[in-house]
Amino acid sequence: MLNRFGAGLIIFGLVAVLFKIIGMQLATPMTAEALAWNDQSLFQPSEPDPTAEAIMRQYLQDLRAKGAKEQNQGIWMQTGIRRLASNQDKVPLSAASFTKIATTIAALDKWAPSHQFETLVSATAPVKEGILQGDLVITGSGDPFFVWEEAIALGNSLQELGIKQVTGNLVIAGDFYMNFKKNPATAGQLLKQGLNSRIWTTAATEQYDELPPGTSKPEIEIVGEVKVATAPISNASSLLRHRSLPLTDILREMNIYSNNVMAQMLADAVGGAQNVSQVAAKFANVPNEEIQLINGSGLGVANRISPRAACAMLIAMEYSLQNHQLTVADLFPVAGRDKGGTMEDRNIPTGTAVKTGTLNQVSALSGIMPTRDRDAVCFAIINNNSGDILSLRKQQDQLLGKLSQTWGIPSNADFITTHSPGRLGDPSRNERLTTQATE
Numbered sequence: 262m263l264n265r266f267g268a269g270l271i272i273f274g275l276v277a278v279l280f281k282i283i284g285m286q287l288a289t290p291m292t293a294e295a296l297a298w299n300d301q302s303l304f305q306p307s308e309p310d311p312t313a314e315a316i317m318r319q320y321l322q323d324l325r326a327k328g329a330k331e332q333n334q335g336i337w338m339q340t341g342i343r344r345l346a347s348n349q350d351k352v353p354l355s356a357a358s359f360t361k362i363a364t365t366i367a368a369l370d371k372w373a374p375s376h377q378f379e380t381l382v383s384a385t386a387p388v389k390e391g392i393l394q395g396d397l398v399i400t401g402s403g404d405p406f407f408v409w410e411e412a413i414a415l416g417n418s419l420q421e422l423g424i425k426q427v428t429g430n431l432v433i434a435g436d437f438y439m440n441f442k443k444n445p446a447t448a449g450q451l452l453k454q455g456l457n458s459r460i461w462t463t464a465a466t467e468q469y470d471e472l473p474p475g476t477s478k479p480e481i482e483i484v485g486e487v488k489v490a491t492a493p494i495s496n497a498s499s500l501l502r503h504r505s506l507p508l509t510d511i512l513r514e515m516n517i518y519s520n521n522v523m524a525q526m527l528a529d530a531v532g533g534a535q536n537v538s539q540v541a542a543k544f545a546n547v548p549n550e551e552i553q554l555i556n557g558s559g560l561g562v563a564n565r566i567s568p569r570a571a572c573a574m575l576i577a578m579e580y581s582l583q584n585h586q587l588t589v590a591d592l593f594p595v596a597g598r599d600k601g602g603t604m605e606d607r608n609i610p611t612g613t614a615v616k617t618g619t620l621n622q623v624s625a626l627s628g629i630m631p632t633r634d635r636d637a638v639c640f641a642i643i644n645n646n647s648g649d650i651l652s653l654r655k656q657q658d659q660l661l662g663k664l665s666q667t668w669g670i671p672s673n674a675d676f677i678t679t680h681s682p683g684r685l686g687d688p689s690r691n692e693r694l695t696t697q698a699t700e
């Protein structure tokens with residue numbers, strides 16, 4: 262449904278801009294080239310859509326009746342390059358996990374959607390009769406989604422090489438994270454558990470139960486301790502290369518569950534909050550002051566984004582993703598498809614791809630909703646200091662419901678995607694680098 266934004270551009274006759282958009286060739290994973298509609302009056306009709314405006318005004322009136330101030334309610338709605346309704350649209354408000362929209366853009370600006378983080382496994386001594394008589398070295402590259410399932414698959418691959426025991430230490434080098442723990446010593450201890458089912462925690466066992474039936478349980482005993490390397494290890498021979506899930510799947514997981522740790526890991530990897538802000542603002546072609554971030558996750562009311570900027574980021578992302586045969590539905594939760602995470606207990610029209618944001622006194626919702634009469638409608642709703650969060654969520658859902666009922670649900674409301682998400686714990690992502698592991 263989202264490619265119907267292109268139809269909106271043709272309707273408005275902006276041929277030059279359309280050619281610019283369609284003709285973009287990405288020299289980098291995602292370009293920060295501007296999509297210039299935001300500040301030109303031609304792109305913002307002086308008269309809003311009467312239906313959208315009336316529904317929005319009723320929504321604001323209902324909030325005022327509960328004591329909320331209108332200046333704390335940011336709203337933006339558009340279809341194609343046409344503004345439908347707005348309130349405080351250019352005002353940066355505390356937007357909580359809307360921040361992850363910007364982090365998603367910054368990650369895709371650095372890496373291709375197909376990028377996989379690599380974790381290299383090596384040994385400082387040969388393997389004899391199933392015993393590695395030295396250290397097992399793990400060199401990470403910042404994979405933010407290495408969890409129990411990945412450790413189990415890695416352990417099974419090591420056992421296939423003939424390794425049953427490591428007499429030395431488990432050495433952690435580079436940026437290795439596990440179960441969303443950035444401390445290398447902590448991540449190493451978790452990996453040591455994951456490689457040996459005899460010392461699994463309940464959590465590890467529960468995740469193993471989600472793997473395909475018949476999956477082996479690794480039993481690799483590491484006799485030594487977990488050590489963190491302080492210098493490159495030059496005497497290690499490579500055993501395995503583990504590749505993460507593609508970045509597309511990592512971002513989808515991050516956004517569905519609004520995982521703050523994953524978001525911060527990615528933000529740190531691309532240069533921090535300031536760089537995320539600048540890349541996102543340039544990409545969406547909005548002033549820098551409309552995207553003000555202090556981190557990559559959205560924790561803290563000082564992360565501020567305007568409603569207009571939230572939509573500009575999503576729409577610009579959608580156009581750029583077309584070059585990779587993807588849509589925002591591949592990166593964000595979709596109503597009717599995703600039931601858990603931030604979509605739990607929400608009543609959002611089917612097929613709507615969204616990003617939520619929640620903090621104390623902050624409730625936000627942005628996304629792209631398919632409709633019959635207005636094609637794909639991008640919206641952003643930000644409520645600051647406006648009362649009970651659960652009530653605000655319900656009112657947001659009701660607002661979208663009224664718009665959907667008025668404009669109609671298209672016959673194919675579900676988002677059509679060509680990408681099939683990968684599976685955690687898939688052993689095919691472990692590449693053997695040695696021809697003979699045992700002697």
